[in-house]
Amino acid sequence: MEKAYSPRKGESKVYRRWLDANVFHAEPADGRKVYCIVIPPPNVTDRLHVGHALNNTLQDILIRWRRMEGCNTLWMPGTDHASISTQTVVEKRILAEQGLRRTDFQREEFVARVQAWKDEYEACILEQLKAMGCSCDWGRTRFTMDEMCARAVRAAFYRLFADGLIYRGKRLVNWDPATRTVLADDEVEYETVSGHFWYLRYPLVEPVKIGGRTVEHVTVATTRPETMLGDTAVAMNPADPRAQHLLGRKVRLPIVGRVIPIVADAHVVLPGADSGDEKAEFSTGFLKVTPAHDPSDWEIGQRQNLPVINVLAPDGSISDRYGWDDAATPEAQSLLGMDRFEARQAVVDWFRNQGLLEDIRPYTHEVGHSYRSHVPIEPYLSDQWFVAVKKQIPALPDGGLIEGTDVPVNSLAGLALKPLLDGELKLIPERYASVYRA
Structure with a gap:
């Protein structure tokens, strides 16, 4: 041995x-x-x-x-x-x-x-x-794109569609301009970047008197000046003392000439060094709203029913072919085809030359990068499929709501949740049950 x-x-x-x-x-x-x-x-x-x-x-x-x-x-x-x-x-x-x-x-x-x-x-x-x-x-080995799996996916998709349980809509996705593909949230790697806040002045269509002083513009702070081309509003917090004078007024968007409203939204960070929000020291109290290129702005746009203007092509260049239909001024036309970072510098230079660049401040922040190409991602508006998980399934009887929830018993969410609540489904460790319920 x-x-x-x-x-x-x-x-x-x-x-x-x-x-x-x-x-x-x-x-x-x-x-x-x-x-x-x-x-x-x-x-x-x-x-x-x-x-x-x-x-x-x-x-x-x-x-x-x-x-x-x-x-x-x-x-x-x-x-x-x-x-x-x-x-x-x-x-x-x-x-x-x-x-x-x-x-x-x-x-x-x-x-x-x-x-x-x-x-x-x-x-x-x-x-x-x-x-x-x-x-x-091993005789049952499957590949997730083999013919059997593909046929099952098509059949399930058709059935969900026929039952009205899936639908199509617009959604901001994590877009990789280098590979021109969508990334899942867990495919985005965040890197600390030393950038800037650029402070841009947007002229009011009509000057306003505040405290005996004539105000001719509002100033927005942004880390991505090139996206201002797609702005459809300026938002301010209704608790801001200036709000009573400015809400409902309009500004003329520089470069583009688009007239956009000043709207109220509590999401806007009030300025002030004493605030608990770390962004307060950089805030002017005015937020440029670009629904097509920022997740928070998208939410504001939905609340305010704002237009959505996409100014980027899939490769990350400035384009008027994907939803921007008022790029009529010579200044706007000159930016078309530029890479997003080239356009950023061009926009900043234009504001500086016009006397509308109020300030530039260093700002270190986390920027999402593609784990594939390692370039900064872009929030990008795309057609996506959604699943109506809380909708009653037409083929099943109406069983009412699961007690204490807004979830129908015979919905996709209900069919997944009720076995857990009834003790038929057990998760190990048990702490994951709360994650599953959420």
């Missing part, structure tokens, strides 16, 4: 015996108590890492325990397309190896490159899982 145990010499033989005996396979009509885990499908972007090893070991422990208890046990394996992420890594490989970009290929040729990557890394991932001893039912 050898003094030291060598896993390599025995594990593969034992695993092969398990496979040959089909001990990991489960039949639906078995009749025994069922225990099932659907593996969180690993992305085909790369090989598995130590985190996958830990996660899958824990799943295998549970599966083997229940199998030894006599349950009809299924651990269903598979891999996930992670489509945009996979496309990104393929593009990086092609760029590094051949110096070519996606746009240098015909669609079919590029898709074939992505398919080849998927096949290579899927095979590697499945072999890694087997090398770890995972007791999956």
